[in-house]
Amino acid sequence: MIYETLVCITEEINNNFKRNLQTNEEKVILSGIMNQDGSVAIQGENKIVVTLLNVEKDTIGKGATGAAAGVTMPNTAAAVNINLYVLFSAYFSSGNYPEALRFISFVVAYFQSKNVFTRANTPGMDKRIGKLIVEMESPGADKLNNIWTTLGAKYMPSVVYKVRMLSFDDSIIKEYRPGVSDATGNMGTV
Template sequence: MLDVALVFLVKSVNAYLASRTGSSLGEVEPSRIVDDGGKWAIKEDHLGAAIINVEEERLFKAQLPETTLVNGRQLVVEPELKLNLHVLFAANFRQYDQALRYVSYVLMYFQSNPVFTPRDSPGLDERIEKLSLELQSLTYEQLNQVWAFVGGKQLPSVVYKVRMVALQDRTPAVGVPVTRIDAQVHGR
């Protein structure tokens, strides 16, 4: 589901970029930022989008599994795992001003489209209830840590927190239901 959410966001931004620029220059690609050799994994004159952190959304977490009886068997489905993703959009352009322009396009797009639902975004997978984007304002120290973690020199970039991608294994655990409880109390 992480891949589905990231690919949806990339396609949405690319459609916006195509309508604004009329070209495929600067397309966003889901990509690592730096390859294993320490070189940019983002193509030149393109934007890269990478998930740099995944955190559990504990505030809206359901605590109990769903249980149902079907044909004398107890089916147990664990609660959804609700996640927030931190997505880094980085611009690898030869010309610095173009990198800034394309990062600005990303900012403008998500400023005017901060929430996506399957109802208003037909390309969004029906299993995703809602994606809400929130711009992350990183301090200099945090920015330094992100780029050190990624393993590259800083590029013009922006980080968004994408709320809430829900993961759920729909394969239920099957068990025999409890049909009788016996208790014995012994006195002293």
């Protein structure tokens, strides 16, 4: 459900940009910033890149599902609630820095106007996701430096959000889709 959550948020922001900026181009992409070999993972420029930074167990929301919600599941462990820390960074060409700042501002404005996602206000949201709450995080300069160092990239204008309350149990495991390789054995995407 991590993938489905991040794809949903990426699509929602893209749709918002298309409506409000009258653009047909996908300006928001879900991607890592750097490949394992140190090369840039992002295809193209002038994009907002959505990158998962961390997955955290939510101990405050404990008991929000299962028996506390009136549901009993014999012989199964209680669902675990998690939070996602997501980086939205502006990967724009060096001569386009003002535009990078504008697009980071657009992301902040978007989440200011819509910080709760439900199936009622987000029709494309996976039916297994009940509700997502998006909150801005404010990492200090030291943490921000650690984030960019860990990612192996140079700093870009960015903002970090915490996406709360994904609930996991073993019912999310439905299928495995192995990567597709070409004739030379190189892995590609489906």
